[in-house]
Amino acid sequence: MADGECIIEVEGLYTRFGSHVVHEDINLCVRRGEVLGLVGGSGSGKTALMRQMLGLETPAQGKVRFSGLPLHGQDRKKLQYMRNRCGVLFQKGALFSALSVYDNIALPMRELRTLDEDIIRRLVMLKLKMVDIDTRHATKMPAELSGGMIKRIALARAMALDPELLFLDEPTAGLDPQLSDAFVKLIQGMRHELPLTIVMATHDLDTLVALSDRVAVLAEQRMVALGTLQEVINAKHPFITSFFCGERGKRILENNRGILQG
Incomplete structure (x- = not known):
């Protein structure tokens, strides 16, 4: 509280x-x-x-x-x-349609320009597990996802920078x-x-x-x-x-x- x-x-x-x-x-x-x-x-x-x-x-x-x-x-x-x-979960998820699940979550980390790709990979997989999404879905595109998965992956992106x-x-x-x-x-x-x-x-x-x-x-x-x-x-x-x-x-x-x- x-x-x-x-x-x-x-x-x-x-x-x-x-x-x-x-x-x-x-x-x-x-x-x-x-x-x-x-x-x-x-x-x-x-x-x-x-x-x-x-x-x-x-x-x-x-x-x-x-x-x-x-x-x-x-x-x-x-x-x-x-x-x-701050992290933001937009109303409809607002995932970038041209980016995979992995790249959507990795984007805020890459914009920092301080993390190497190996660390980013491990962090992305951690964020997926945090929102109960199997890491095998990391290569999927937003168009392949259900509404519930879009919300969870958008939440993972919102939590990317802790x-x-x-x-x-x-x-x-x-x-x-x-x-x-x-x-x-x-x-x-x-x-x-x-x-x-x-x-x-x-x-x-x-x-x-x-x-x-x-x-x-x-x-x-x-x-x-x-x-x-x-x-x-x-x-x-x-x-x-x-x-x-x-x-x-x-x-x-x-x-x-x-x-x-x-």
Whole structure:
């Protein structure tokens, strides 16, 4: 469980695309060691907020700090060093279609230009085993893979540089319930073994309940709730009511009552 230290701090953040306002005055501390779930309706800016936490986009106003250091305005070398401490699992995996499984995972290691190919080979095979993929699949191309395998291999690539901060964008989207459950268990196992902090954007309530220590809710350009799942459910807001308290939400929460009470 997180100890309260902020690994990511967001202060007074505003996001605009032309005249379209996405975020207004977002303030957030991602605590070291926690899984923070980001939820919100379509267009609420979950992915945009994660991109700003990675330094891939610059907010119109406000600050983002990574381990106490400003993320924006850094020179290219320092920014890349910070990014190398982060891993990202994109929504659809985003594997490079022209590269094999092996080369997709090896790519972040090769970009460091400090590791020889023998070490890279051993590390790639280790990352495949970490996500329960047999190493015989290393030569396959993305087009030959199932949706579940793509997610796992994309996760192996995200973990290539042993990041301390992992971003998951809709990690179980497109997976059937069995594969989704297996992927959640994989994340839970990795979290038990590794000193990871995770920021996860998801619309899947099962995944949110299973993995999140705290939840941040984005609606109406603002963060309308932040806290444990139970605290968020008790907050009074129309989006929270519709998301958590509909028929499906009530069923999921009832099935996970032990998690909520624990």
